[in-house]
Amino acid sequence: MNKLVGKHVVIAALAAFAGFAVSAQAADVVGNAKAGRGKVAMCIGCHGIPGYRTAFPEVYRVPILGGQNQQYLENALHAYKKGDRHFDTMHAITASLSDQDIADIAAYYAAQTPTSKDNPDK
Ligand code: HEC
Numbered sequence: 001m002n003k004l005v006g007k008h009v010v011i012a013a014l015a016a017f018a019g020f021a022v023s024a025q026a027a028d029v030v031g032n033a034k035a036g037r038g039k040v041a042m043c044i045g046c047h048g049i050p051g052y053r054t055a056f057p058e059v060y061r062v063p064i065l066g067g068q069n070q071q072y073l074e075n076a077l078h079a080y081k082k083g084d085r086h087f088d089t090m091h092a093i094t095a096s097l098s099d100q101d102i103a104d105i106a107a108y109y110a111a112q113t114p115t116s117k118d119n120p121d122k
Helices: 002-028 033-037 041-047 070-082 088-094 099-110
Strands: none
Touching (some): 033 099
16 A cells, blocks of 8 residues: 555655646747748748638638737637637647747748738738
8 A cells, every 4th residue: 555655755756856847948939930931931821921712612801810919829729729719720820839939920020010021911
């Protein structure tokens, strides 16, 4: 019995440590808009076209990302990646992004304004 309790304490300690390690790592990720600029090539096909609507599998609007709140964008990308927010293409795309990629891309889009040279329409 004692042995069993001891095991549980060790497992709890490990779990707590792992949780700490994960949150410490997340806090270290700082978005870099310049780096993000090089990572949005695969987003522009859908998000870069003003008023763009896809026709398959159903008609839907593609949201504008430029000028969005950075934290909002990060949260949305993590949610798609984890599957908390469902959208097949966005899940497929975010699955390949690291935490750093997501932070950089969010910083890049958050820095966009209607008069940005790169993407005037985003
Ligand atoms: C195949 C088209 C397509 C591509 C490519 C694509 N997206 Fe999306 N994205 C969408 C659609 C459609 C939605 C809206 C989905 C929904 O309703 O949840 C969306 C939603 C989002 C949202 C949530 C916006 C909001 O207002 O809540 C973010 C953030 C986003 N995409 C970022 C990206 C990034 C970053 C990339 C590139 C790494 C990318 N997307 C590539 C089609 C695309």
